Amino acid sequence: MNEPNIDPKLLKPYDSKETEDHIYKLWEDSGFFNPDVCIEKGVTKKDADPFSIMLPPPNVTGVLHIGHASMLTIEDIMVRFARMKGMRTLWLPGTDHAAIATQSKVEKILEKEEGKRKTDLGREEFLKRVNKFAQESHDTIVSQMKKMGTSVDWSREAFTLDDKRNLAVRTAFKKMYDDGLIYRGHRIVNWDPKGQTVISDDEIVYEERKAKFYTFKYSSDFPISISTTRPETKVGDVAVAVNPTDERYLEYIGKTYIVENFCGVKLEVKIIGDDAVEKDFGTGALGVTPAHSQIDAEIATRHSLPTKQVINEYAKMTVGDERILNKKTTEARTVIVEWLRTEGLLEKEEEVTQNISTAERTGGIIEPLPKLQWFINVNKQIVDRDNKTLKELMLEAVRGGGINIIPDRFEKVYYNWVENLRDWCISRQIWYGHRIPVWYKGEKIYCGIEAPKEEGWSQDEDTLDTWFSSGLWTFSTLGWPDLDAPDFKTYHPTNVLETGYDIIFFWVARMILMSTYLIGQIPFKTVYLQGIVRDVQGRKMSKSLGNAMDPLEVSQKYGADAVRMSLIIGTGPGNDSKMSEDKIRAYKNYANKLWNITRFVLSNTEGIIYDENFSLYEEKEKILIEERDNLIKEITKEMEEYKFYLVGEKIYQYTWSRFADVIIEESKDIFLNGNELVKNSRAQFLLNTLVKTLKVLHPFMPFVTEEIWSMMPVQNKKLLMVERWPNL
RNA sequence: GCGCGAUUAGCUCAGUUGGUAGAGCAACUCAUUUACACUGAGAAGGUCGGGGGUUCAAGUCCCUCAUCGCGCACCA
Numbered sequence: 001m002n003e004p005n006i007d008p009k010l011l012k013p014y015d016s017k018e019t020e021d022h023i024y025k026l027w028e029d030s031g032f033f034n035p036d037v038c039i040e041k042g043v044t045k046k047d048a049d050p051f052s053i054m055l056p057p058p059n060v061t062g063v064l065h066i067g068h069a070s071m072l073t074i075e076d077i078m079v080r081f082a083r084m085k086g087m088r089t090l091w092l093p094g095t096d097h098a099a100i101a102t103q104s105k106v107e108k109i110l111e112k113e114e115g116k117r118k119t120d121l122g123r124e125e126f127l128k129r130v131n132k133f134a135q136e137s138h139d140t141i142v143s144q145m146k147k148m149g150t151s152v153d154w155s156r157e158a159f160t161l162d163d164k165r166n167l168a169v170r171t172a173f174k175k176m177y178d179d180g181l182i183y184r185g186h187r188i189v190n191w192d193p194k195g196q197t198v199i200s201d202d203e204i205v206y207e208e209r210k211a212k213f214y215t216f217k218y219s220s221d222f223p224i225s226i227s228t229t230r231p232e233t234k235v236g237d238v239a240v241a242v243n244p245t246d247e248r249y250l251e252y253i254g255k256t257y258i259v260e261n262f263c264g265v266k267l268e269v270k271i272i273g274d275d276a277v278e279k280d281f282g283t284g285a286l287g288v289t290p291a292h293s294q295i296d297a298e299i300a301t302r303h304s305l306p307t308k309q310v311i312n313e314y315a316k317m318t319v320g321d322e323r324i325l326n327k328k329t330t331e332a333r334t335v336i337v338e339w340l341r342t343e344g345l346l347e348k349e350e351e352v353t354q355n356i357s358t359a360e361r362t363g364g365i366i367e368p369l370p371k372l373q374w375f376i377n378v379n380k381q382i383v384d385r386d387n388k389t390l391k392e393l394m395l396e397a398v399r400g401g402g403i404n405i406i407p408d409r410f411e412k413v414y415y416n417w418v419e420n421l422r423d424w425c426i427s428r429q430i431w432y433g434h435r436i437p438v439w440y441k442g443e444k445i446y447c448g449i450e451a452p453k454e455e456g457w458s459q460d461e462d463t464l465d466t467w468f469s470s471g472l473w474t475f476s477t478l479g480w481p482d483l484d485a486p487d488f489k490t491y492h493p494t495n496v497l498e499t500g501y502d503i504i505f506f507w508v509a510r511m512i513l514m515s516t517y518l519i520g521q522i523p524f525k526t527v528y529l530q531g532i533v534r535d536v537q538g539r540k541m542s543k544s545l546g547n548a549m550d551p552l553e554v555s556q557k558y559g560a561d562a563v564r565m566s567l568i569i570g571t572g573p574g575n576d577s578k579m580s581e582d583k584i585r586a587y588k589n590y591a592n593k594l595w596n597i598t599r600f601v602l603s604n605t606e607g608i609i610y611d612e613n614f615s616l617y618e619e620k621e622k623i624l625i626e627e628r629d630n631l632i633k634e635i636t637k638e639m640e641e642y643k644f645y646l647v648g649e650k651i652y653q654y655t656w657s658r659f660a661d662v663i664i665e666e667s668k669d670i671f672l673n674g675n676e677l678v679k680n681s682r683a684q685f686l687l688n689t690l691v692k693t694l695k696v697l698h699p700f701m702p703f704v705t706e707e708i709w710s711m712m713p714v715q716n717k718k719l720l721m722v723e724r725w726p727n728l
Numbered sequence: 729g730c731g732c733g734a735u736u737a738g739c740u741c742a743g744u745u746g747g748u749a750g751a752g753c754a755a756c757u758c759a760u761u762u763a764c765a766c767u768g769a770g771a772a773g774g775u776c777g778g779g780g781g782u783u784c785a786a787g788u789c790c791c792u793c794a795u796c797g798c799g800c801a802c803c804a
Contacts, residue, residue, distance in 0.1 A: 013766065206803090213804090228804055241804090277804080286804040293804085354803050409732065416731075416800065501799095536739080538797090569752080570741045575733080576797090578740060582753060589766040600763035649742075649751070657751095664763070 006602045007711045014595035016559025016588075020703045024146055027706075032722050034153045035088045043722040044088055051082035052090040052491035054474050055152060056499045056507070057160060059098035060137040061105050064144045066533045066541060066579060067500065069551035070571070072148045073564040074530060074644065075498045079151055080699035081639050082495075084725040090491050092477050093145065093152035095138050097161035099433035099466035100203075100361050102137075104195060106130045106432075123431050130432045134161075144552055149560050149702045151721065156487070158477045160469045161434065168476035169469050170437040170449045172518055177438075177447040181377050181390065181517075182426070184445075188297045189371045189425055190357070193315040194364025197429040198373055200465060201422065202505050204366060206355040215283060215348035216340045218259040218267060223252055225347055227282035229354055230292075231340065232332040235265040235319055236310035239288035241299055244273030246284055263339045264321040272303050292368050307370060315367050329367070374427035374436060374462070378513075385517065393516040394418045394509060403512065405527045406642055407574040410501060417505050426465045433463030471510035474523035483519075494524045501529040501574055528642055531576040533567070538578060554584055561701035562587035568700060569648045590652060591704045594697075597660050598708045601690050604671050605683040610713050614688065618681040624663060628654075628689055632726050635696060644700075651697050659689060687713070692726045 031037035038044035053075055058068055075091065083089040103118075106129055110116050118126040138159070145152065158165060176182040189198045215227040224240055242249040252271040259267040269287075276299055277286050290300035291309040300307060310319045317324045317332045323339075324332040340346040357366035381387040388396070395418050397403050398411055405411045427436060439446045439457040446452050451459065469476070474494050479485020493515075499507065508527055515523035534540055535547040542548060555563045558581075565587035571577040617625065631654055635647045663686075670682045691714060698705040698720050709720035717723070 010763095013764080211803095226804070230804090281802095282804055284804095288804090295802095295804085352803090356803090413732075413799065420800075505799095572741090580740080580753090583740075585766085586753060589764095592766045593764070596764035596766090598763090603763070643744095646742075646744095653751070660764085661768075665768090668763090 006599070006606070010595065010599045010602065010711065014592045014704060016561065016591065016703065017556070019707045020147070020149070020555075020560055023703050023706050024149065026719065027151065027721055028146075028154070030719055030721075032083075032719065033091070033151050034155050035090050038083070038722065039088070043718060044083075044086060048086055048088045050090070050490050050495075051079075051087040052092070052494040053079060053496050053498065054477055054494055055091060055093045056497075056503075057094040057096035057158075057470070057473065058141050059101055060095050060134040060141070061098055061101050062137055063140055064551060066549045066551050066567075068144075069148055069555075069563060070530060070533050070567045070577075071498060071500070072145060072150050073567045074528070075496075076148070076150055076564075076702070077568070077644050077699040078496055078498065078528075078642075080702060080721060081725065083151070083721065084695065084698065084723060086724060088490070090156070090487075091150075091152045092156050092158065093150070093154065094158035094160065094473075094477060095134075095141060096470060097134060097159065097433065097466065099463060100195060100197065100199075100428060100430055101466075102134060103130060103430050103432040104361055106133050109133070118431070127431055147552055147555055147560055149564070151702070156477070160466070160473070165469055165472070165476050166434060167449070168472050168480055169434045169464065171481040172468075172472055172514065173437050173464070174447055174449050175518065176376065179382060179384070181380055181382070182374060183377060184372060184374050186370060186372045187375070187425075188291070188294050188368050189373055190359075191313060191367045191369040191371065192359035192362055192364045193313060193367050195359055195362040195430070196313065198371060198425055198427060199359055199361075199366075200425050200467075203360045204357045205360045207358050208353055209356050211352055211354045211356075212337075213282075213348075213350040213352045214337060214340070214346060215350075216345045217347070218257075218262050218269065218345075220343075220345065222257060222259060222269075224249060224271070224285045225283045226285050226287040227348075228287060229352070230329075230333065231336045232317065232324070232329050233289045233292045233310065234287055234336070235262060235267070235317070235324070236289045236291050236308045237267055237269060237287045238290060238300065238305045238308055239270045239272050239303065241272050241274045241277045241286045241288050242284060243277045243279045244275065246273075246277075246279050249285060263336050264323060265319055270303075270305065272299075272305075274299050274302065291370050294368055297370070309370060311367060311369065313369065315365075373425050374438075376424040376426055378421050378423055382517065385520070390513050390517060391418055391421055394421075394512050397512050397516050397522050402522045403525065403527060406529065407572075410504060410527075410529055410574060414504060414509065417509065424465075426468050427460075427462040428465055429461075430463055433466060434469055436460040436462050436464060467506050467510050470507055471514035472518075474511055474515060475519060480519065492519075493522050496526045496528055497524040498528040498530065501531065504529065526642075529574050531571070531574055534576055534578050536578055536580045538576075541579075549579060549581075554581065558584045558588040559591055559703070561591050561704050565590065565648060565652075565700055568644050569652070571645050573642065587652075590656065591701060593656055593660060594693075594701075594704060594708065597655065597664065598690065598711065600664055601686045602711065602713070604667070605687055605713075608680065608683045608687070608713075610687045610691075610715070611684060612688070612691075612714075614684040616677070616681060617685065618678055621681050621685040624685060624689075627658075628692070632692060632696060636725070639699075647696075648700050651693065651700070655693055655697075659693070663689075694720060695723055695726055698723075 039046050058064060079089055079091040107118055190204060192199050211229045213227055213229050214231055215225055217225050226240060253273045256270045288296045288299055290297045290305055290307040292311055311329060312318050315329050317327050323335050378390045381389055385393060398414060438460045439452055441457045475488060475492050478488040478492050480488050511523045515521055539547060562584050566583040635650055638647050667682055671679055694705045694709055706720045
């Protein structure tokens with residue numbers, strides 16, 4: 001190498017540790033993450049098309065995992081691409097209070113560190129602790145996001161539980177209440193005895209477990225045998241239902257039997273015929289327990305049967321004598337089975353595998369209980385919306401083509417879910433969250449955005465399902481309910497929602513519900529669903545398995561650019577991907593390759609004044625230019641189609657195997673033996689190609705490309721993050 | 729029970745409207761003050777899960793089976 005007059009940094013291998021922090025600071029200080037600043041400083045046209053993404057707010061339950069890193073990378077690629085195309089680009093960050101998840105996390109810590117329960121502290125003091133924890137998590141998350149190179153507009157940062165979002169929540173609730181979409185009802189709900197709260201159908205996780213399926217009679221003179229996996233609930237039976245066409249039982253339908261002593265409990269059992277009962281299942285007869293089974297409750301309603309609650313909120317029995325009273329359901333089950341056995345009533349005992357319902361957050365086994373709760377009616381016609389129901393609005397938004405889901409097979413999954421949707425239970429018996437904006441005074445109920453002025457009203461103790469506020473996210477972040485808020489008018493509907501396919505129901509569907517109903521707009525045009533990042537063996541990463549990869553740790557070790565590339569390449573939408581350190585290492589090498597390409601190009605083109613519009617190319621370069629520009633065209637198209645995994649691989653391929661291994665190799669000879677015209681043509685080509693490569697690669701590897709850009713001999717250059725995407 | 733996805737080189741994955749299989753990583757051979765060892769050159773590696781069909785032509789379209797994974801429903 002001749003005495004190079006290039007940046008001495010280039011003489012050493014690329015060091016991400018010395019680069020990434022100061023580059024991020026450069027971006028932040030520039031203000032270019034904020035689209036308003038881009039307009040002010042003249043890098044974006046005032047009337048350019050807007051492009052907006054709302055960051056799926058990470059839960060303030062701790063730290064970011066590799067899945068978050070993947071989310072941040074994909075979205076950052078979309079956003080940087082849009083920004084470089086000159087769009088008015090807003091990527092709005094935030095965090096989610098995650099109500100039940102955060103509360104149970106803090107409860108665990110409290111229990112472990114101080115041996116206290118939340119009730120020992122009281123609502124106010126406990127919430128202080130939760131807020132403190134949430135704040136600390138938030139700060140960690142923010143610093144992690146910065147490490148990954150996330151180009152979000154921090155000046156607009158939002159939190160699902162801050163004042164502005166609270167106003168949005170109260171406004172939305174009140175409107176739904178006034179429209180009769182939100183109602184209070186006494187229903188069988190999913191009760192989580194561990195979390196001491198109701199949860200929605202979607203927060204249930206089914207676990208396969210072995211169970212015993214018992215067949216027995218209530219008493220020796222009872223005419224019909226029934227089967228159950230939960231004998232303890234049978235003390236709450238009020239009927240036996242059979243299929244009305246089942247000849248075995250026809251003669252009994254309509255009769256009522258008194259069972260004087262069913263393990264110490266008196267039962268009054270009516271025999272009824274109901275189509276919901278399958279002849280072939282079990283004995284073809286079903287003991288009806290209206291208080292503790294959804295289906296039984298429905299049957300009971302059809303036949304005007306009474307409801308008899310026998311299990312309480314702590315999953316303990318509320319009837320019977322000392323053998324079962326106040327015992328846990330599982331203990332009572334053993335007692336009752338023993339009793340059946342000694343009485344000679346137990347006819348059969350089979351091993352079965354059954355799906356048991358557990359609470360997603362606490363792992364508690366769900367106990368169906370009758371309770372007074374708040375619900376959203378998804379089947380009520382809405383006058384303001386052409387008499388459509390929420391369900392219909394949700395279906396229409398996707399069916400009508402307004403919202404495009406990538407990959408499209410998830411559209412089917414979405415329809416299926418919406419079609420089977422039941423009323424959404426939105427009240428939670430937890431302290432952390434948006435308090436329900438309803439006040440009571442005697443028999444009177446008041447729902448309002450603000451508390452009633454007069455004395456004597458007390459607010460509902462419950463809080464809202466965290467997904468209620470998340471459902472408002474695309475517009476509560478933009479100034480809604482102020483319909484004239486400039487951000488709302490400019491950036492809604494948002495362009496893309498990028499999130500994991502595992503929360504399509506929880507979140508994507510709820511956002512569509514809220515947005516179409518409250519503002520009559522779709523919340524986003526495109527939904528890009530990403531898969532789960534797994535370990536090399538294909539297992540889900542988790543702390544308990546010890547296979548979790550800390551995005552921060554690997555970014556520190558290999559550079560955030562390398563981590564980003566490895567999260568993109570080989571990762572299509574909707575598919576799970578596998579991560580390994582080997583893969584990351586390969587892209588760390590790639591960052592260094594770029595570095596050395598730059599060293600070669602700059603040290604061999606010294607004295608050349610780079611001319612972007614250089615036209616005196618030799619034939620050889622013309623061919624190379626065509627090849628390169630065709631690739632960029634292809635890549636640009638694939639970027640528009642969200643095929644980032646292809647683009648990443650193609651640039652990698654081109655820069656390494658083509659540009660470095662072939663073009664640079666042959667350039668050595670040209671620079672050594674060529675005449676001035678030939679050398680000049682080649683030098684301009686190398687510089688021009690490096691410039692374009694850096695631009696195209698920037699959304700993927702923003703740090704190293706920005707750092708190299710700062711050393712490029714380009715006149716009047718801005719930061720690479722706001723340079724224009726190659727326009728061919 | 730209904731539905732979805734996957735199955736391509738040792739591993740991770742591409743493979744657009746059908747035109748005789750590609751990349752990265754790993755392993756192998758060779759090269760060694762080279763822009764870069766965070767390197768280069770080379771070679772090797774696949775009956776595209778099985779079977780059937782459509783077609784001049786199938787990894788690609790259709791049917792079927794298998795294995796793995798997932799979602800929903802059921803769960804008396």
